[in-house]
Amino acid sequence: MLHPYRSHHCEALRSTDIGQTVRLSGWIHRKRDHGGVVFIDLRDHYGLTQCVTDSTDAVFAKAEDVRNETVVTITGKVRARSEDTVNANLPTGEIEVHIEDFIVQSVAETLPLQVNSDEDSGEEVRLRYRYLDLRRGRLHGNIMLRAQIIQSIRQRMVAQGFTEFQTPILTASSPEGARDFLVPARLHPGKFYALPQAPQQFKQLIMVSGFDRYFQIAPCFRDEDSRADRSPGEFYQLDLEMSFVEQKDIFAAVEPVIRGVFEEFSDKQIDQDFIHIPFDEAILKYGSDKPDLRIPIEIADVTDIFDGSGFSIFAKNIEKGAVVRAVPGPGCGSRAIADRMNSWAQGEGAPGMGYIIYGEGEARGPVAKALGAEKAEEIRTRLGLGDGDSAFFACAPASEAANLAGKARVRIGVEQNLINYKSFKFCWIVDFPMFELDEATGKIEFSHNPFSMPQGGLDALNTQDPLTIKAWQYDLVCNGVELSSGAIRNHLPEVMYKAFDIAGYGPEVVDDQFAGMINAFKFGAPPHGGIAPGIDRMVMLIADEPNIREVIMFPMNGKAEDLMMNAPSEVDDIALRELHIRPRLPRRP
Numbered sequence: 001m002l003h004p005y006r007s008h009h010c011e012a013l014r015s016t017d018i019g020q021t022v023r024l025s026g027w028i029h030r031k032r033d034h035g036g037v038v039f040i041d042l043r044d045h046y047g048l049t050q051c052v053t054d055s056t057d058a059v060f061a062k063a064e065d066v067r068n069e070t071v072v073t074i075t076g077k078v079r080a081r082s083e084d085t086v087n088a089n090l091p092t093g094e095i096e097v098h099i100e101d102f103i104v105q106s107v108a109e110t111l112p113l114q115v116n117s118d119e120d121s122g123e124e125v126r127l128r129y130r131y132l133d134l135r136r137g138r139l140h141g142n143i144m145l146r147a148q149i150i151q152s153i154r155q156r157m158v159a160q161g162f163t164e165f166q167t168p169i170l171t172a173s174s175p176e177g178a179r180d181f182l183v184p185a186r187l188h189p190g191k192f193y194a195l196p197q198a199p200q201q202f203k204q205l206i207m208v209s210g211f212d213r214y215f216q217i218a219p220c221f222r223d224e225d226s227r228a229d230r231s232p233g234e235f236y237q238l239d240l241e242m243s244f245v246e247q248k249d250i251f252a253a254v255e256p257v258i259r260g261v262f263e264e265f266s267d268k269q270i271d272q273d274f275i276h277i278p279f280d281e282a283i284l285k286y287g288s289d290k291p292d293l294r295i296p297i298e299i300a301d302v303t304d305i306f307d308g309s310g311f312s313i314f315a316k317n318i319e320k321g322a323v324v325r326a327v328p329g330p331g332c333g334s335r336a337i338a339d340r341m342n343s344w345a346q347g348e349g350a351p352g353m354g355y356i357i358y359g360e361g362e363a364r365g366p367v368a369k370a371l372g373a374e375k376a377e378e379i380r381t382r383l384g385l386g387d388g389d390s391a392f393f394a395c396a397p398a399s400e401a402a403n404l405a406g407k408a409r410v411r412i413g414v415e416q417n418l419i420n421y422k423s424f425k426f427c428w429i430v431d432f433p434m435f436e437l438d439e440a441t442g443k444i445e446f447s448h449n450p451f452s453m454p455q456g457g458l459d460a461l462n463t464q465d466p467l468t469i470k471a472w473q474y475d476l477v478c479n480g481v482e483l484s485s486g487a488i489r490n491h492l493p494e495v496m497y498k499a500f501d502i503a504g505y506g507p508e509v510v511d512d513q514f515a516g517m518i519n520a521f522k523f524g525a526p527p528h529g530g531i532a533p534g535i536d537r538m539v540m541l542i543a544d545e546p547n548i549r550e551v552i553m554f555p556m557n558g559k560a561e562d563l564m565m566n567a568p569s570e571v572d573d574i575a576l577r578e579l580h581i582r583p584r585l586p587r588r589p
Contacts, residue, residue, distance in 0.1 A: 002075065004073075006073070007022045007023045008022050008023075009045070010024055010043060010047050010048055011047025011048070011049075012046070012092075013049055013092050013095050014091075014092070014095065015094045015095055017095065018079060018095060019078065020077070020078050021075065021077050021100075022076065023074070024042055024049055024051070024074050024075075025072070025074075027042070027043050027044070027068075027069050027070070027115075027135065028043075028066055028068050028072060028108075029041040029048060029068070029116050030068065030116045031068060033064060036054055036055040037053075037054045038053050038060065038063050038064050039051070039096075040053075040063060040066075041116075043135075045140075047092065048092065050092070050096040051096065051099050052096050053098070053102070057099065057100075059100070062104070067110075068111065068115065069111055069115055070104060070106065070108040071104075072102060072103060073102075073105055074099050074103075075099075075100055076098045076100045078096075078097055079096060080095060081094060111132065112128075113125050113126065113129060115135045118137075123558075124563060127555070127557055127563045127564060128564055131564070134553065142539070142545065142551045143551070145539060145542065146551055146553075149542065152260075152261055153217070153238055153261060154217070157238075160256075161212075161213050162213040162240060163211065163213060164214075164215055164216055167196070167203065167206075167216065168202065169196065170183060170195070171193060171195075171196050173192065173193075174194070174513055178197055179222065180194040180221075180223065181194065181195040181222075182194055183195065184580070184581055189580040195221035197221065197222050198218070198220045198532060199218050203216075203241040204241065204451065204489055204491075204528065205516060205517060207241055207242075207489075207528040208520045208521070208523075208524075208526070211243075212242070213241075213242050213243075214239075214240060214241045215240040216239045217237075217535065218236065218532070219234055220235055221234050223560075226557070228546060228547050228548065229481055229548055230548065231536060231549065231552055231555050232556050232559075233556050235534060235535075236534070236535040236536060237484070237533060237534050238534075238535060239532045240254075240532070241528060241529070242528060242530060243526040243527070245488070245528065245529050246488065246529075247430070247474060247488055250531055251474075254476070254484075254531055254533070255274050258483070258533060259272070262424055269420075269424070270423075271425045271426055274426045274476075275428070276427070277291070277427050277428070277430070279430065280431070282429050284301060284325075285298045286406055287402045287406020289429050290429075290475070290477050290482045291429075291477065292410060292419070292479050293425040293479075294419045294420050294421075295410065295418055295419055296330075297412060298328070299325050299326065299328075299402075299409060300325070300383055301323065301324070302324050302379055303318060303324045305375050305378055305379060306371070309370070309371055309372075310370045311354075311367055311370040312370070317395050317396070322395050322396055322401070323398050323401050325393070325402060326382070326393055327391070328384065328389065328391060328412075329355075329389055329390035329391060329392055329412050329416075330385075330389050330416060331389065331416050332389060332390040332392075332412060333357045333359050333387070333388040333389050334357070341353050341355065341392055342355070344408075344411065345408070354366075354367045354395070355367060355390050355392050356368045356371075356379060356393075357390050358386065358387055358389050358391075359387045360387060363377065367393065394408065410480070425478070426477065427476075427477050428476060429475040431455075431470045431471075432447060433467065433471070434448075434455075434473075434499070435467055435469060435502060435503065443504055444466050444467070445504075447471075448473045448485070448487070449471075449473055449485065449487050450503070451490055452472055452473045452487035453471065453472045453488045454470070455471060455472055456469065457492075461498045462498070472529070473485070474486055474531070478541060481540075483533045483534055483537055483541075484531050484532055484534060485531070486530055486532065487530075487531075488528075488529035491525040491527055491528060492525075493518055493521045496510060496514075497510055536548050
């Protein structure tokens with residue numbers, strides 16, 4: 001006796017099933033009326049099966065009238081398709097089901113978007129009707145890919161001796177770099193919980209508690225603006241921490257997991273070497289601490305060549321502290337390309353972008369003329385350029401010059417088709433500065449993670465210029481996307497107090513804001529470190545999707561709104577009174 005809903009799913013039937021009576025349930029994916037014969041592509045989670053009925057069948061009228069996306073149960077006999085109608089693109093393409101019984105389980109109204117095509121219905125419609133969007137093949141496949149990647153990660157972590165623990169979702173607010181989502185505490189009027197920006201403190205406390213290798217597929221909550229590679233509100237990361245380790249031990253544990261997952265789920269070329277690039281070198285050569293190594297271009301410092309040169313604009317700026325970064329332009333040796341780059345730089349807020357065009361044994365352009373042939377040739381040699389190439393220049397304070405040169409490097413890579421899109425290239429960015437100077441306030445601040453161990457420990461904090469101190473911090477980058485940040489942690493109270501003191505926070509701030517962690521460190525803490533690769537970004541890269549929303553089941557829009565569930569929403573006065581909250585809305589202009 002057949003199950004009331006299905007004997008097979010819609011991807012299961014093959015030519016070996018011909019002659020069987022089967023029952024399928026699913027959604028009407030597509031219906032084709034050929035005048036007296038109706039073909040229905042029935043879809044469920046697993047795939048498609050073609051079903052057919054003709055005008056001599058009792059169910060013909062019912063099948064003829066049904067709308068797409070209506071849920072039906074079909075009973076019928078499996079038969080072979082004619083040779084000229086076999087669909088080699090479908091696993092079920094050699095058979096079809098002749099409909100004998102047709103039951104409508106749930107009628108679909110007129111659709112706000114087409115499920116059986118990938119036509120762009122606009123972000124608002126897609127997110128408002130996300131349950132329809134998720135029925136589409138590409139998006140449905142992305143979500144399944146995500147689930148499979150997470151399952152693979154778990155298996156790989158357990159195989160390495162890690163144990164999965166869960167950390168609290170309601171916790172204390174702490175200054176970790178982004179805005180907290182706050183939750184009012186009904187039983188404690190005027191006080192708030194915070195949703196964790198990351199399980200940072202808890203995972204360190206797990207190490208202090210004597211557990212050795214922790215991991216978690218952890219939800220994180222940050223009140224940040226949306227970007228193509230960052231979802232507003234919440235995201236997931238592979239959170240891990242290890243005791244009695246150095247930086248190299250973290251790398252040795254993480255690399256096989258990341259490399260293995262990319263190899264398992266992508267057919268692209270995977271670079272086996274995760275090269276190490278010091279932060280300062282990354283900023284110099286690539287203009288970014290998130291370099292896309294698929295682009296075979298390295299920026300060079302040519303400040304010395306322009307210093308005191310005949311190109312007075314740059315020479316005068318160098319006297320005021322500016323630097324000059326040169327970006328090689330392979331194949332960019334034309335005035336048209338040079339003018340486009342100059343206009344592009346102006347669009348980025350820069351005065352422009354100087355250039356030298358090399359061709360027919362000479363250097364051309366205003367910069368070359370002012371510099372002279374000898375210095376122009378020195379630039380060509382330093383950048384490894386030939387005829388038909390160009391050099392582009394950014395002259396500004398170091399951070400601004402690096403930023404513009406880095407963007408120009410990427411632009412040239414894209415426009416000149418220099419990027420191998422069929423590859424993944426990984427790198428570790430290491431030796432981050434422990435502190436940085438806030439140019440607006442003149443104050444010294446943490447540059448990365450305040451819980452990191454400074455290289456040189458307490459002695460470095462006591463004796464070095466803070467802006468020269470490096471930290472045991474590292475980022476994992478793939479194809480220009482930051483997958484993860486991590487660090488060897490500061491586990492010594494005296495080092496933690498001193499590091500925060502340099503950043504302008506007294507011991508009372510540490511004791512108040514990080515009470516759980518600083519107190520725990522006073523009772524014996526092991527040296528430990530960890531990292532947290534982003535799940536959403538990994539899936540986005542593997543799925544080859546340009547926007548992170550395409551790999552998240554129920555994402556918010558760019559304004560951090562859930563259009564499907566109407567969140568955030570107002571709550572009634574009774575709930576607000578219970579929470580001792582009175583709204584103070586901003587005045588309308």
